[in-house]
Amino acid sequence: MNAEAVVFYAFATITVGSAAVVVLARSLIYSAFALLFTFFGVAGLYVLLGADFLAATQLLVYVGGILVLLLFGVMLTHKLYDLDLKSSTHQFFPSALLTLVFFLFLASVVWTTRWAQGGERVPAPTSAEIGELFLGKFILPFEAASILLLVALIGAAMIVRRRKDA
């Protein structure tokens, strides 16, 4: 086992283990904090794959934005005296069996497929090249994504606004 394999298995264990806690924990707060570790593990996998800009984006957007938003969602949809914040499950064992079979199917497909080993990219700083691609070849999807984000955030604010007549 070389160093890359050790680091990979460490991050993979963190990611999958804390994702299992997200899904299986009884308390919503436990789920939210396990999700934090899942995002950290995924960011570590990005670093291992040579995607430094994406790892930083993952930490900024997911941990700094989405996770905080989800915590607000947890807090705002419970009564204040309801301290345990339980989340019960629904048809657990059939779903667990189904997803286990699905995972085994996916894993067998992954292991038996001969993936194209094309030009393997040498790990190098990526942010300059990503910036040039975003403002050159991919300028149209970049602008479309920014407009989509603006419209979605305005729409979200409009949905939760308290109306006078309601």
Add this chain to the structure above:
Amino acid sequence: MATIGVQHYLVVSAALFSLGLLGVLTRRNAVNVLMGIELILNSANINLVAFSRYGAGNLHGQLFAVFVIVIAAAEVAVALAIVLTLYRLRRTPNLDEVGTLRG
């Protein structure tokens, strides 16, 4: 086994996807279902970045992953707005108690 290839990342991503699917299928709380959806989007991102590293030799997969992160941010904002409105209306965060349209 010792050298890490693309299939190792794909298996991790498949595990993450299956766990997210399990969360979406079994959880009653709407915010918890959203957490499952985030897991699924993250697993797709791992796939894209792994293919970008091992398969194509360029950065297009990473660009696609940035777009997925943008979509995830927009999705969670709108979905939480819907969940909050639902909670204000029905006083419950559980999805199976919101069956108004059931025939």
